[in-house]
Amino acid sequence: MVIAGAGPVGMVAALLLARCGVPTVVLEEQPRRIAVGSRSICVQRDSLDILERAGVGAAVAESGVTWTRGRTYYREHQVAEITFPVLGDSAFPPFVNTPQSVVELLLEDRIAAEPLVEVRRGQRVVGVEQDADGVTVSTSDSEVLGSHLVGADGGHSAVRESLGLPFPGTSYSDKFLIADLRADLGLTVPERRFYFDPPWNPGRQVLLHPQPGGVWRIDWQVPHDFDLDAERAGDGLDRRIRAVVGHGDYEIIWLSVYRFHQRRVPAMRVGRVLLAGDAAHVMSPFGARGLNSGICDADNAAWKIALDRAGRAGPGLLASYDTERGAAAEENLRVTGETMRFLVPGTDADRAHRTDVLTRAVTDEHARDQIDSGRLAEPHHYPDSPLTTPVHPGAVPGAEPAAARRALPGRPAGVGHAAA
Amino acid sequence: MRLRELVGPRFAVLTHWCPWRPADDWERELTGRPVPLDQSADDTLARAIGLAPRSLAVVRPDGYLAARITEPQVPAQLAPLVSAALRRATGWSPAT
Numbered sequence: 001m002v003i004a005g006a007g008p009v010g011m012v013a014a015l016l017l018a019r020c021g022v023p024t025v026v027l028e029e030q031p032r033r034i035a036v037g038s039r040s041i042c043v044q045r046d047s048l049d050i051l052e053r054a055g056v057g058a059a060v061a062e063s064g065v066t067w068t069r070g071r072t073y074y075r076e077h078q079v080a081e082i083t084f085p086v087l088g089d090s091a092f093p094p095f096v097n098t099p100q101s102v103v104e105l106l107l108e109d110r111i112a113a114e115p116l117v118e119v120r121r122g123q124r125v126v127g128v129e130q131d132a133d134g135v136t137v138s139t140s141d142s143e144v145l146g147s148h149l150v151g152a153d154g155g156h157s158a159v160r161e162s163l164g165l166p167f168p169g170t171s172y173s174d175k176f177l178i179a180d181l182r183a184d185l186g187l188t189v190p191e192r193r194f195y196f197d198p199p200w201n202p203g204r205q206v207l208l209h210p211q212p213g214g215v216w217r218i219d220w221q222v223p224h225d226f227d228l229d230a231e232r233a234g235d236g237l238d239r240r241i242r243a244v245v246g247h248g249d250y251e252i253i254w255l256s257v258y259r260f261h262q263r264r265v266p267a268m269r270v271g272r273v274l275l276a277g278d279a280a281h282v283m284s285p286f287g288a289r290g291l292n293s294g295i296c297d298a299d300n301a302a303w304k305i306a307l308d309r310a311g312r313a314g315p316g317l318l319a320s321y322d323t324e325r326g327a328a329a330e331e332n333l334r335v336t337g338e339t340m341r342f343l344v345p346g347t348d349a350d351r352a353h354r355t356d357v358l359t360r361a362v363t364d365e366h367a368r369d370q371i372d373s374g375r376l377a378e379p380h381h382y383p384d385s386p387l388t389t390p391v392h393p394g395a396v397p398g399a400e401p402a403a404a405r406r407a408l409p410g411r412p413a414g415v416g417h418a419a420a
Numbered sequence: 421m422r423l424r425e426l427v428g429p430r431f432a433v434l435t436h437w438c439p440w441r442p443a444d445d446w447e448r449e450l451t452g453r454p455v456p457l458d459q460s461a462d463d464t465l466a467r468a469i470g471l472a473p474r475s476l477a478v479v480r481p482d483g484y485l486a487a488r489i490t491e492p493q494v495p496a497q498l499a500p501l502v503s504a505a506l507r508r509a510t511g512w513s514p515a516t
Contacts, residue, residue, distance in 0.1 A: 020481075046454060049483065303481035314507070382484060383452035389478070389487035389508045390451075 001305065002146035004125045004159045008100065008278030008291060010152035011107040013298035015054035018116035020306035025144055027123040027137065033108060035101040037254040038180050038217045041209060042288035043103065048092040054176045056106045057092065065097025065212045067190040072371060075195050076179030079361040080368045091209065095376065098213050100291060109366045125153060127261060128162040130271050147368050148272045148305045151386050152298070157279035163270050169263025173224040174344055177257050181241065183250035194373045196358055200243035208244065215253060218244055260284040262337055264329045269322040274301045280330040283336040286343065292369050293332050296379065297325050320387050328380035335385045342372035454483045478505040
């Protein structure tokens with residue numbers, strides 16, 4: 001069993017496969033890990049559940065911080081405030097903010113203690129061939145044979161390219177400057193702030209997220225011709241940061257500039273090759289659906305591959321990976337696409353809608369519900385999956401008609417399954 | 421009594437035989453959704469996934485509810501019911 005990519009998605013897949021007793025070889029192009037920068041910072045509860053099965057969920061949760069108050073501003077007005085005073089009694093919080101680099105290091109430590117996982121670094125995938133018996137993965141200096149291949153090698157996936165799959169979608173022209181800053185903002189509770197059209201970044205937005213250790217992640221939307229080097233050479237970057245953190249001391253830990261893309265591969269499975277994470281879909285980060293959905297991909301792929309290898313899978317089990325995770329990717333792209341239409345309107349109508357909502361939100365609380373600064377995902381549902389047994393009469397031997405079920409003593413009358 | 425056992429590789433089959441009156445929303449269609457694995461008690465788990473008395477559920481290795489089978493009339497019917505649900509969920513059945 002081969003995995004291309006030793007990022008978080010590939011490592012989770014490897015650890016979950018090891019849990020099923022499946023040995024893996026993980027091929028990673030980078031000769032060593034570059035564990036810098038927050039990148040994807042929000043890990044949701046369902047991802048923590050999966051990470052726990054991979055052996056690191058509790059450690060990831062403990063490493064992070066959960067913000068309990070979110071404020072949204074339009075120009076100089078606060079237009080919304082949400083609080084999460086109760087975190088519930090579940091094992092994990094609803095989400096934690098922690099740098100992706102921390103998640104990667106925890107996974108890497110876990111893999112180092114897992115004898116069924118072998119990571120080979122400095123191995124760029126250059127070709128993939130497969131037949132009925134297995135997969136041959138060619139790298140720059142070797143060939144690796146395996147029963148299956150998970151392509152978790154990122155947005156520029158060499159596996160996807162080797163399969164000849166297109167990666168259709170859109171890219172946004174505006175860039176985002178992201179920074180990890182250590183600073184004391186004087187807040188009493190961990191707080192997320194979203195600024196629409198602030199006077200100090202006119203016409204665009206700024207997002208502020210807490211991270212552990214007094215570090216803040218700040219995302220500035222900037223024009224397509226933004227030049228970080230020029231900004232650093234003058235006092236532009238300091239002025240930009242001062243507008244957020246005030247006059248106190250700050251320390252820049254990491255800076256990067258990136259563009260958003262909304263793309264997905266038309267098929268997440270080709271034979272014995274399954275694409276996962278950014279190799280299969282990329283989306284804007286608002287809503288934290290990128291890494292979280294990649295972890296779900298890995299989870300979905302691992303047990304199906306394990307059963308397929310063991311000869312305990314029907315012919316449709318691997319195919320269901322694309323059915324289920326493709327639908328999840330589609331939904332994530334739809335939701336993040338709606339968010340991006342609000343954040344970066346591309347038409348006059350979208351711009352007018354955004355201005356109307358934000359202007360009304362200053363005084364109208366009902367308009368605040370229409371502000372779209374990103375929607376966290378729930379785990380995707382698979383009611384239409386071929387693996388899901390329909391819940392209607394006759395679907396399962398011995399199942400009784402809904403009418404009979406409703407007639408049983410103690411059962412509320414007239415209530416039945418939607419599909420009945 | 422409640423019985424939770426493993427059938428095959430990590431397939432949890434949760435049976436729920438106690439005369440427990442489910443929550444009002446027990447009829448919600450939850451099959452195909454992830455089961456809240458952080459609920460440790462079987463009774464709480466059964467309630468969370470809307471499992472009716474004298475019924476059983478097949479939970480996939482990734483925590484998704486593959487089948488919720490209601491009201492088998494006698495325990496002897498459990499085996500074919502579980503077999504059918506597992507066959508659908510994986511193409512594999514412990515009965516074959």
